Amino acid sequence: MIPTPYLLFLGDAPDQLAAKVAQGIKDWRPENAVGQFRLPGCGADVGLDDMTLEAAKAAGAQTLVIGVANRGGVISQAWKEVLIQALEMGFDLASGLHNLLRDENDLVAAAKVNGRTLHDVRIPSVAYPIANGVKRTGKRCLAVGTDCSVGKMYTGLAMDAEMRKRGLKSTFRPTGQTGILITGGGVPLDAVVADFMAGAVEYLTPDNDADHWDHIEGQGSLYHVSYSGVTMALVHGGQPDALVLSHEPTRKHMRGLPDYQQPSLEDLRDTALAMARVANPACQVIGISVNTQHLSEDEANAYLKEVEDRMGLPTVDPFRHGAGRLVDALEAL
Amino acid sequence: MIPTPYLLFLGDAPDQLAAKVAQGIKDWRPENAVGQFRLPGCGADVGLDDMTLEAAKAAGAQTLVIGVANRGGVISQAWKEVLIQALEMGFDLASGLHNLLRDENDLVAAAKVNGRTLHDVRIPSVAYPIANGVKRTGKRCLAVGTDCSVGKMYTGLAMDAEMRKRGLKSTFRPTGQTGILITGGGVPLDAVVADFMAGAVEYLTPDNDADHWDHIEGQGSLYHVSYSGVTMALVHGGQPDALVLSHEPTRKHMRGLPDYQQPSLEDLRDTALAMARVANPACQVIGISVNTQHLSEDEANAYLKEVEDRMGLPTVDPFRHGAGRLVDALEAL
Numbered sequence: 122m123i124p125t126p127y128l129l130f131l132g133d134a135p136d137q138l139a140a141k142v143a144q145g146i147k148d149w150r151p152e153n154a155v156g157q158f159r160l161p162g163c164g165a166d167v168g169l170d171d172m173t174l175e176a177a178k179a180a181g182a183q184t185l186v187i188g189v190a191n192r193g194g195v196i197s198q199a200w201k202e203v204l205i206q207a208l209e210m211g212f213d214l215a216s217g218l219h220n221l222l223r224d225e226n227d228l229v230a231a232a233k234v235n236g237r238t239l240h241d242v243r244i245p246s247v248a249y250p251i252a253n254g255v256k257r258t259g260k261r262c263l264a265v266g267t268d269c270s271v272g273k274m275y276t277g278l279a280m281d282a283e284m285r286k287r288g289l290k291s292t293f294r295p296t297g298q299t300g301i302l303i304t305g306g307g308v309p310l311d312a313v314v315a316d317f318m319a320g321a322v323e324y325l326t327p328d329n330d331a332d333h334w335d336h337i338e339g340q341g342s343l344y345h346v347s348y349s350g351v352t353m354a355l356v357h358g359g360q361p362d363a364l365v366l367s368h369e370p371t372r373k374h375m376r377g378l379p380d381y382q383q384p385s386l387e388d389l390r391d392t393a394l395a396m397a398r399v400a401n402p403a404c405q406v407i408g409i410s411v412n413t414q415h416l417s418e419d420e421a422n423a424y425l426k427e428v429e430d431r432m433g434l435p436t437v438d439p440f441r442h443g444a445g446r447l448v449d450a451l452e453a454l
Numbered sequence: 455m456i457p458t459p460y461l462l463f464l465g466d467a468p469d470q471l472a473a474k475v476a477q478g479i480k481d482w483r484p485e486n487a488v489g490q491f492r493l494p495g496c497g498a499d500v501g502l503d504d505m506t507l508e509a510a511k512a513a514g515a516q517t518l519v520i521g522v523a524n525r526g527g528v529i530s531q532a533w534k535e536v537l538i539q540a541l542e543m544g545f546d547l548a549s550g551l552h553n554l555l556r557d558e559n560d561l562v563a564a565a566k567v568n569g570r571t572l573h574d575v576r577i578p579s580v581a582y583p584i585a586n587g588v589k590r591t592g593k594r595c596l597a598v599g600t601d602c603s604v605g606k607m608y609t610g611l612a613m614d615a616e617m618r619k620r621g622l623k624s625t626f627r628p629t630g631q632t633g634i635l636i637t638g639g640g641v642p643l644d645a646v647v648a649d650f651m652a653g654a655v656e657y658l659t660p661d662n663d664a665d666h667w668d669h670i671e672g673q674g675s676l677y678h679v680s681y682s683g684v685t686m687a688l689v690h691g692g693q694p695d696a697l698v699l700s701h702e703p704t705r706k707h708m709r710g711l712p713d714y715q716q717p718s719l720e721d722l723r724d725t726a727l728a729m730a731r732v733a734n735p736a737c738q739v740i741g742i743s744v745n746t747q748h749l750s751e752d753e754a755n756a757y758l759k760e761v762e763d764r765m766g767l768p769t770v771d772p773f774r775h776g777a778g779r780l781v782d783a784l785e786a787l
Contacts, residue, residue: 251680252679252680253680253710253711254679254680254708254711254713254714255713256713310648311647311648311649312647312648312649313647313648314644314645314646314647314648315643315644315645315646315647315648315651315683315684315687316644316645316681316684318648318683319679319680319681319682319683320680343686343729344732346585346587346652346690346691346732346733347584347585347586347587347652347653347690348649348652349652349686349687349689349690349729349732350648350651350652350683350684350685350686350687350690351648351649351683352683352686353676353682353683353685353686354648354682354683356682357679357680357682357683358679375587377586378586378587380587380588380589381587381732384732392725392728392729395725396676396682396725399677399679399682399714399717400679
């Protein structure tokens with residue numbers, strides 16, 4: 122686990138989009154962030170107080186999180202002075218960038234001298250077991266997509282937030298670097314060695330109270346040929362009791378694969394449910410989450426109604442309308 | 455690629471089963487082995503000439519292959535004298551053991567001094583790409599199993615051998631350490647990082663002549679919750695034109711998973727074919743390979759006939775009866 126709370130480092134982010142990791146932390150775990158740190162010329166602002174390292178330290182911050190993505194995922198030399206000063210002041214550093222903190226000699230040296238830890242959340246830090254398939258206590262929900270990047274993480278975070286708002290037992294279980302930084306822990310599933318993928322998901326979602334729900338962050342798609350193996354490990358390692366189908370209706374083809382069409386929601390339902398029932402015969406598809414960001418409000422509502430009528434399942438865009446109806450469906454199980 | 459031909463090191467193997475890697479090389483690629491090397495007390499014999507290192511070198515051997523598995527997959531101290539002498543004489547070393555040659559300091563030092571290479575075939579030696587899903591030329595056949603360890607590798611090797619016997623263009627494409635040692639190259643798929651699994655399979659089975667068949671070694675099972683993600687990467691990365699269903703009819707439960715039943719051949723056919731057609735809409739199931747080693751000849755023949763009548767597909771045990779009918783089915787496609 123990454124020590125919280127954080128100070129969010131926005132660096133010299135050129136625009137708001139480049140700070141989406143920091144924005145995710147602010148949106149979903151505001152209690153995890155005491156403030157933001159911006160360099161001159163920073164074009165992003167996630168709406169937290171601007172703080173010096175000293176002020177953040179005084180406010181209890183334990184980790185400086187690099188909440189910015191830049192071209193190529195590199196650790197900019199322009200950031201180094203602040204990063205090293207943070208280590209000297211007793212902060213850990215955390216990053217989900219492609220280039221690793223641990224490969225920067227100056228950061229490694231400063232961390233060592235000051236007894237701090239560099240958290241590269243893209244790299245597994247645990248020797249995960251091989252999955253044993255043993256039935257676990259507690260409940261698990263997994264979003265499976267017609268494609269990659271259709272809103273599965275958002276759906277899980279929104280359902281978790283809604284459940285906790287209702288006083289229900291719920292935990293979001295991250296499987297990618299953004300989710301790991303948001304919550305402070307998880308499994309970077311796409312970086313796990315093949316034999317241990319399903320075991321890593323079992324490790325992430327252990328036995329729990331009978332009325333507790335894990336919301337497991339989905340990855341890839343059973344229909345995306347580049348990443349379907351990762352998705353399959355989530356379906357089998359996660360032993361989901363509930364599946365949510367996630368979809369983005371304006372895609373012309375599978376993400377990054379111009380020759381591949383998206384499957385229908387019916388095909389996704391049948392395939393994912395059959396595979397999930399290998400590990401958990403009681404699994405049900407409980408609803409549909411649609412990312413309607415490229416539709417107008419009227420178009421979105423018409424599309425959601427059409428899908429709901431056709432599929433006979435609660436169909437919502439959790440960003441527009443909240444995840445209440447999906448949580449209602451979980452509670453009704 | 456591992457330089458061939460080999461001298462097969464059987465060491466102090468207690469029995470024949472412990473030498474099954476060496477036996478596989480002898481059975482499937484006899485041209486890859488000039489002889490065998492046994493220590494005093496060795497209980498295995500794969501039927502090749504016993505040779506000294508000197509004699510093997512004179513016969514052209516380039517690599518000493520550790521063709522023996524012992525408890526825990528460790529590199530025995532009792533072997534070290536021979537292994538180091540082999541490096542000094544100009545042999546490479548190759549091993550599929552769990553413990554790695556590269557972690558033995560004395561072997562690393564001797565390899566360095568003598569300019570030799572240590573081939574740990576459990577570890578990927580290539581930075582595989584992410585799969586791009588682009589349609590490749592040539593044909594590919596993949597065996598998919600109702601369970602792990604049901605004879606998928608054997609099926610692929612037998613079909614490849616039969617095709618080459620008929621003068622057809624064919625290559626066996628190994629995805630596990632035994633297959634890699636048999637042929638001298640391949641992808642250790644269970645050790646590849648999740649994001650690159652399907653890309654590794656694409657790399658293994660590149661564009662080829664239109665009438666050339668790759669026989670891709672299968673791994674795991676879509677129904678085995680520990681390893682199904684690896685299988686999925688083979689189904690999508692391999693873009694198979696043909697699937698063979700592999701089955702072992704006497705299993706009481708899925709291998710290593712006492713609470714899981716094997717799927718029916720019908721379920722496997724439908725699931726694997728639907729997933730394969732995502733990557734290759736022309737894919738067909740062409741036959742069934744049954745491992746009947748635990749059945750008598752009469753029981754085996756009755757079982758094969760029953761399955762063939764029920765499924766309407768050529769159904770053989772390639773160990774008992776050869777892979778001829780499976781290759782006939784490929785040729786008829």
